[in-house]
Amino acid sequence: MKIGVFDSGVGGLSVVQSLVEHQLFEEIIYFGDTARVPYGVKDKNTIIRYALEAVEFFKNFDIDLLITACNTVSAYALDEMREYSQFDIVGVVQPGIIATENALRSFESEILIIGTQATIASQAYEKPLQAYGFTNITSKATGLFVPMVEENIYDGPLLHAAMDHYFHDLKTPDAIILGCTHFPLIANAITRYFKHHATMIHSGEAIVQYLQQHYDIDQQFNTTELKFFASENPEGLKKVARKWLAL
Secondary structure (H helix, E strand, O other): OEEEEEEOOOOOHHHHHHHHHOOOOOEEEEEEOOOOOOOOOOOHHHHHHHHHHHHHHHOOOOOOEEEEOOHHHHHHOHHHHHHHOOOEEEEOHHHHHHHHHHHOOOOOOEEEEEEOHHHHHHOOOHHHHHHHOOOEEEEEEOOOHHHHHHOOOOOOHHHHHHHHHHHOOOOOOOEEEEEOOOHHHHHHHHHHHOOOOOEEEOHHHHHHHHHHHHOOOOOOOOOOEEEEEEOOOHHHHHHHHHHHOOO
8 A cells, every 4th residue: 555644744754653663554655744834833724724735735646545644633624634635534633542542441540631732722632532431631732842853852951841841740640642743752751751650642553553453454565665755844854754764
């Protein structure tokens, strides 16, 4: 299969990393809208417009499936994207919810959801988890993390100061939903901040499990051809991809 992966910037590479590690696809075409990142501070209509422009971009390729590796787009624009597209489109929110339910043994578990302002405001994670029966959910908009990842800041004093700003008054959670695909790139730092007590719900791993269960994907490919595109500074995107995907 040939698939597309779309994100507002470099964060969706964390999803690509999981897809490559599991050898699910023969070819992956990645598009990062780096000229307009972050999406999480945009209004709903703008997010939908950007998402539909991304669908138009992928119509230039004969893809079988498009993964929207952006939580903000997954929360606000999936229906419009599917209506506009001839190929199937999968978001990252539903797989993350399913992975959270599978990871926790008690409905009283403490869940922390972190994401962009728009994703948190949508309650796209919170409402379904409450419907499942989870009662202890804290949602926190952590928008500063996105530009840090875009600037290749994955650890260090600046990131620690931002984590302390957001997390200093929180209980240690049982699970943390990384509700932005930028955040797995700083997951190690977040794990250390909470002294390794929290289970991380990673969009990449969650969507791999989702695809295997819902699309009956069992074939593995020895190699995966990767193609990278960006709306601005494609070489910068490729540089990050080489680092994180060990290309």
